[in-house]
Amino acid sequence: MIRRKIEENFFRVLMVLATVIVAGSFFLIVGTIFYKGVPFMNLDMITKIPGGGFYIGKEGGVLNAIVGSLYVAGGATILGLAISIPVAIFINMYLDGKNFIANSLRIAFDVLFGIPSIVYGAFGFLIMVYFGIKASLLGGIVAVTLLVIPILVRTLDEVIITVPKELRDASLSLGATRWEMSKVVLRQIRPGIFTAVLLSFGRAIGDVASVLFTAGFSDNIPTSLHQPAATLPLAIFFQLGSPVEEVQGRAYASALILTIVVLIITVLSSLLSKRFSKNKIQ
Amino acid sequence: MQRFRLIKDKILSKLMLVLTVLSVSIVLLIGIGLYYKSVPLLHQSSWGTLLTSSEWKPLKGLFGFFPFIMGTLWVTGIAIIIALPLCLLSSFYITEYAPSRIRKILVPFVNLLSGIPPVIFGVWGVLFIIPLIQNHIAPHFVEFSTGYSVLAGGIVLAVMIFPLVVSIVCEVLNTIPKELKEASLSLGATKWETIKKVSFRKATPGIIAATVLAISRAFGETIAVLMVCGNNAVVPHSVFDPGYPLPALIANNYGEMLSIPIYDSALMFAAFLLFIIILLFNIISRVILTRLERKLAG
Numbered sequence: 001m002i003r004r005k006i007e008e009n010f011f012r013v014l015m016v017l018a019t020v021i022v023a024g025s026f027f028l029i030v031g032t033i034f035y036k037g038v039p040f041m042n043l044d045m046i047t048k049i050p051g052g053g054f055y056i057g058k059e060g061g062v063l064n065a066i067v068g069s070l071y072v073a074g075g076a077t078i079l080g081l082a083i084s085i086p087v088a089i090f091i092n093m094y095l096d097g098k099n100f101i102a103n104s105l106r107i108a109f110d111v112l113f114g115i116p117s118i119v120y121g122a123f124g125f126l127i128m129v130y131f132g133i134k135a136s137l138l139g140g141i142v143a144v145t146l147l148v149i150p151i152l153v154r155t156l157d158e159v160i161i162t163v164p165k166e167l168r169d170a171s172l173s174l175g176a177t178r179w180e181m182s183k184v185v186l187r188q189i190r191p192g193i194f195t196a197v198l199l200s201f202g203r204a205i206g207d208v209a210s211v212l213f214t215a216g217f218s219d220n221i222p223t224s225l226h227q228p229a230a231t232l233p234l235a236i237f238f239q240l241g242s243p244v245e246e247v248q249g250r251a252y253a254s255a256l257i258l259t260i261v262v263l264i265i266t267v268l269s270s271l272l273s274k275r276f277s278k279n280k281i282q
Numbered sequence: 283m284q285r286f287r288l289i290k291d292k293i294l295s296k297l298m299l300v301l302t303v304l305s306v307s308i309v310l311l312i313g314i315g316l317y318y319k320s321v322p323l324l325h326q327s328s329w330g331t332l333l334t335s336s337e338w339k340p341l342k343g344l345f346g347f348f349p350f351i352m353g354t355l356w357v358t359g360i361a362i363i364i365a366l367p368l369c370l371l372s373s374f375y376i377t378e379y380a381p382s383r384i385r386k387i388l389v390p391f392v393n394l395l396s397g398i399p400p401v402i403f404g405v406w407g408v409l410f411i412i413p414l415i416q417n418h419i420a421p422h423f424v425e426f427s428t429g430y431s432v433l434a435g436g437i438v439l440a441v442m443i444f445p446l447v448v449s450i451v452c453e454v455l456n457t458i459p460k461e462l463k464e465a466s467l468s469l470g471a472t473k474w475e476t477i478k479k480v481s482f483r484k485a486t487p488g489i490i491a492a493t494v495l496a497i498s499r500a501f502g503e504t505i506a507v508l509m510v511c512g513n514n515a516v517v518p519h520s521v522f523d524p525g526y527p528l529p530a531l532i533a534n535n536y537g538e539m540l541s542i543p544i545y546d547s548a549l550m551f552a553a554f555l556l557f558i559i560i561l562l563f564n565i566i567s568r569v570i571l572t573r574l575e576r577k578l579a580g
Binding site: 004005007008011012014015016017018019021022023025026027028029030032033036083084086087089090091094103105106107108109110111112114115116117118119120121122123125126127146149153177178179180202205206207208209212213233236237240251252255258259262263265266267270 | 287288290291294295297301306308309311312315316319367369372375376379380388390391392393397398399400401403405406408410441444472473474475477495498499501502504505529532536550553556557560563564565568569572
């Protein structure tokens, strides 16, 4: 009896410890980034593009990378949305939504979701070579779009499922076509679409392996789709590799910027998704 | 008017079908594209030599992937060994023990962790894990280590897969019928015994699926691992040795790949290898998870 009691307590302590480590690792990471990043943070970082000698520690900021990242993530999310909304509607409205094909499609998108971004990057690079596109904003957007499509499709799919069947039946019984019914459903899930957009944007802005080959890097803010674009994660990666202390410090500050942006996005999306308790994607 | 609406519906449905087929066939296109690009390398050397040779001399046209495969396996193995017990224990705590008040605080942090970009994990690894290994862990075991090692890669990866494993295992545990647990408790079993003998057994397929997914995530993780692993193309022999996983190889060498013959083919072959392994793992785990879900619904 006592042995069982001891075992119970022993494992209870272990479980609490494990939970503290798992949940605490978040604080450890964010804490480290803040601790190292804040001293190097200043207004120049977010308002200026790299000046002459930026990479040996002279002045400038990472505005080029911030704007580049926003362009890539924004462009990819919009393009991805234009593809995923029809796909999600097709799976749920035109296919039965519960039959074999629909479920197989869901598994396929889950599998696509699991494919690492470096593979999307390599594939995006192949597409670019095939069409003769140089590393540019356009290339980056294409590669990142491939990356976010599965996220968008699966999130939208989970949201559409929560729409009561009666609503669809009602519009169908009034003589609406399936497309008109879909419009009713789309209006119903507007907050869900917003959640999906945030999720995809958050993933897109933080990803680096997919833009590594495709978006290139530039100290200027791109003014057309065919110019190379810097991205924030890549800027962090490059600056961290520098032997100059000042530049490394800027990597920490850039990491701080990215962390804050991503945290805001994640918090917003989880607040929103409380309205749809099931729309989670692993 | 009526006809116009019907035609619109028809056209749109065809359009959506095309989009759906296209976006799903990305899987195939990736596979075909990468394979097509690795054909020149496969003409030059056989699968066997590519996978088992340790000679990596691109300038001489020698491409042995063995060190990179071993690097990937070491890093992934360490990550899973660290992450799995921690994640299982904390999932059990979150689902069985934690009062709902605490659970409501815990779960959002796991979600927040999953939103942090890989490059931030990498920066954290460089700033926190590397000095920790270099100054505090390694000196107890080896004479000298820079800290950049497969262990560092494994720890960073372990933290990265925490949210994935915890969220899936929690979901699986939540689906176990309450009656089963209550039956065990009412027979006098302690909570831990119930977890060990009922919940754990019942959740085993889900836990396996989560582990397989976590392995495939760890396999493909690039930038965070690249930043902390040391990137030395030799087979690691201890956890304090540097390693060079496949994704890091691809990411590190894209710059020079067009200037050396067959080099691009070799890197695309690496991407193809990763793709095939991860594809298989993902299909397996997704099929298990979908089966579980359907069993519950039916």
